Structures are given as structure tokens and as C-alpha cells.
Amino acid sequence: MKEIIEELQDAQIGKVKESEPLSKHTTWKIGGPADVLVEPAGIEEMKKTMEIIQKHNVPWRAIGRGSNLLVDDKGIEGVVIKLGENISHLEIGDGEIRVGGGYSIIKLATIISKKGLSGLEFAGGIPGTVGGAVFMNAGAHGSDMNKILIKAHVLYPDGTMKWIAKEDMGFSYRTSRLQKEKGICLEAVLEIKEGNKDEIVSEMQKNKDYRRNTQPWKDPCAGSVFRNPLPDHAGKLIEEAGLKGYRIGGAQISEMHGNFIVNIDNAQAADVLALIDHVKTTIKEKNNVEMHTEVEIVKR
Known part of the structure; x- marks a missing residue:
């Protein structure tokens, strides 16, 4: 990644950080490091960033406030482009x-x-x-x-x-x-x-x-975890299954709303993933309903 970092820096496209913990950039406060995190200074710099990424043929993804994102504890390979205050x-x-x-x-x-x-x-x-x-x-x-x-x-x-x-x-x-x-x-x-x-x-x-x-916005969370399996509602199904407050590691299904998972004690992505799997299995057994995540899960 050294070459692409140097080229991004030479192009003066904005902030370029190596091995940046993504727990600093997600509302769940969870996530390992990005190989490179770039915050382009504007739209033209965004375009230039993408051109450099394609030239080096490295994996990439874009994020905003990281409010709908679960990043693996091992982080993200390649370049993470952050759209922030500069755009x-x-x-x-x-x-x-x-x-x-x-x-x-x-x-x-x-x-x-x-x-x-x-x-x-x-x-x-x-x-x-x-x-x-x-x-x-x-x-x-x-x-x-x-x-x-x-x-x-x-x-x-x-x-x-x-x-x-x-x-x-x-x-x-x-x-x-x-x-x-x-x-x-x-x-x-x-x-x-x-x-x-x-x-x-x-x-x-x-x-x-x-x-x-x-909704438990005082705790680190990512909004609704599951899509509503219409005409049902995910939160209602989870609550009726008695899963409110269910905890694995530092992650817990919110006491306030069944479709929220909160980081209550330095949770890892693995804790949240285990809770997601537990909800899917439970709702399938009780209601014969397939649950699908609304949050995006990013694995290295």
C-alpha cells in the first residue's frame, strides 16, 4: 500500500491516514483499521482519488458517518474513502x-x-x-x-x-x-x-x-439492524420473541427497541454478528420468517 499512499499524498487530494481504526468513524464505535483512510478535499479530489485507486487496482469502499455499517474487527482491506465536511x-x-x-x-x-x-x-x-x-x-x-x-x-x-x-x-x-x-x-x-x-x-x-x-441513541448503535419483513416489523418480532436485553459480549439487543443492537461495553464486531445470527435463528424457528440485515456488514 506504500505506493498508493505516496501517490495520494503527492496528489494533495486531502487527508490520507494509514492503518486508521474505523471504530473512530462508525456510530457503533466498532471496527478494525483501514489500510488507508482518505478524506478528499472536494469533488474533484474524489474523482482523482478514484482514478488513483483504479490505477493501483486495490479494493475500496466509501463511507459517510458510518451510521449503517458494521466493520469487521480485522478492519477493511484497501482504501476507505470518507465523505465528510469537505463535501x-x-x-x-x-x-x-x-x-x-x-x-x-x-x-x-x-x-x-x-x-x-x-x-x-x-x-x-x-x-x-x-x-x-x-x-x-x-x-x-x-x-x-x-x-x-x-x-x-x-x-x-x-x-x-x-x-x-x-x-x-x-x-x-x-x-x-x-x-x-x-x-x-x-x-x-x-x-x-x-x-x-x-x-x-x-x-x-x-x-x-x-x-x-x-430508540437508544444515547448508546453507540447503528440504527435499525434488520429490514422490516413486511407486513411484519422486525422490532415487533424480536420483542415478541423475548429477545430484548439479550446480550453477547459487549453487545446487547436494546431494552428500548428490539431492532437496535447497542455497544454497551467495548463490543467487538464478532459480538454483534453473534447477536444477529441468534436473532435470525430465533425468528426463523418461532415465526418461519427470514430476517435480513439493513446494516451493511463489511468483512476483510
Whole structure:
């Protein structure tokens, strides 16, 4: 990895860190080291980073705030590209906003609501970035990114960039075409509309309060672990199976919400994986329902 590190540094693309613990970059506070962690200084630097990665033919992946990610204790091989504050521009126009993929979606929802602009009330408690939300078609409270996205600016592994309209994003439940194509959402243009500021702020605060009162965000976690096996709900099935509070090592199924696993005592990825397997086995036996993870599991 020495050659690629030197080339990334020489290209002055931004921060380049070797053997960086990913526990510092995930909301679960879990994860071994990345061989290389890169935080590009902007969109052009993102493109240059990808070109260098492809030239050296090394594995790579992109992350935002690491809020939907379980990283193996052995870490991640190759290069991890982090979209952070350097790609977090915001332009508010007439009926739409243009926002960087590294922008915190909670922060964005808060700013927009205070300006009396509607469309992001559902996102007030989603702890990720705009890019990650587009990638996952993140949603809550009956809405999701599919409802507000106009188009996304995407970087592909071959270094090309293009804008993709919402109609071509292949959105479905917690899914977009970017997951298959390994596309990175650099920017998004989102539809907004003017509304009653007090009503918008009140709605978003209600959503935030609901999350605060029902979900364990005070502990390191990654949001919902399992996709809802519709028409059932994962949390309900887990709770009815008596698994709330079930613990393996430093990881525990939350006492507040069955679909959350919290890091209560320096948990390892192995602890979380064991809990996930235990839930899958239990629900299959009790309900004959296959449980699938919503969080992405990354193994070396």
C-alpha cells in the first residue's frame, strides 16, 4: 500500500491516514483499521482519488458517518474513502436545494425546517449523510429519499461522474441502483416547498422526540439492524420473541427497541454478528420468517 499512499499524498487530494481504526468513524464505535483512510478535499479530489485507486487496482469502499455499517474487527482491506465536511456544500434555490453528499442529514433537516421549507421532516432523526441516505433510500415516518430526490451526482468506480434522475435510481425499500453499481453520491438535488414554519418545525420535533423516546441513541448503535419483513416489523418480532436485553459480549439487543443492537461495553464486531445470527435463528424457528440485515456488514 506504500505506493498508493505516496501517490495520494503527492496528489494533495486531502487527508490520507494509514492503518486508521474505523471504530473512530462508525456510530457503533466498532471496527478494525483501514489500510488507508482518505478524506478528499472536494469533488474533484474524489474523482482523482478514484482514478488513483483504479490505477493501483486495490479494493475500496466509501463511507459517510458510518451510521449503517458494521466493520469487521480485522478492519477493511484497501482504501476507505470518507465523505465528510469537505463535501458538504449547501445551496438553497427556488423549490429545490443542492447539497453535498457528506452533509449531515439531521443538520440539513434542521436548517431547512427553520427556514420554513418542507420535505425533510422525516429525516430529523436519521444519523447519516445525504450521500448515504440516497445510497440506502433512507426513510422514516412514512417518507424516504425517493419522495424528495430530483437527481443525484454520482461517481463511478471507473472515475466517471454523471447526474442520475430520480426515475432512474431504481429506488425501492432501503435500496437504490447505487448499491449494485458501487456508485458514490457526491451531491443531491432535493425537492422542497415553502410551508408554515411553525408546523414544519413542530412536525420535525415530533419525529425527533419519537426517536429519542423509543430508540437508544444515547448508546453507540447503528440504527435499525434488520429490514422490516413486511407486513411484519422486525422490532415487533424480536420483542415478541423475548429477545430484548439479550446480550453477547459487549453487545446487547436494546431494552428500548428490539431492532437496535447497542455497544454497551467495548463490543467487538464478532459480538454483534453473534447477536444477529441468534436473532435470525430465533425468528426463523418461532415465526418461519427470514430476517435480513439493513446494516451493511463489511468483512476483510
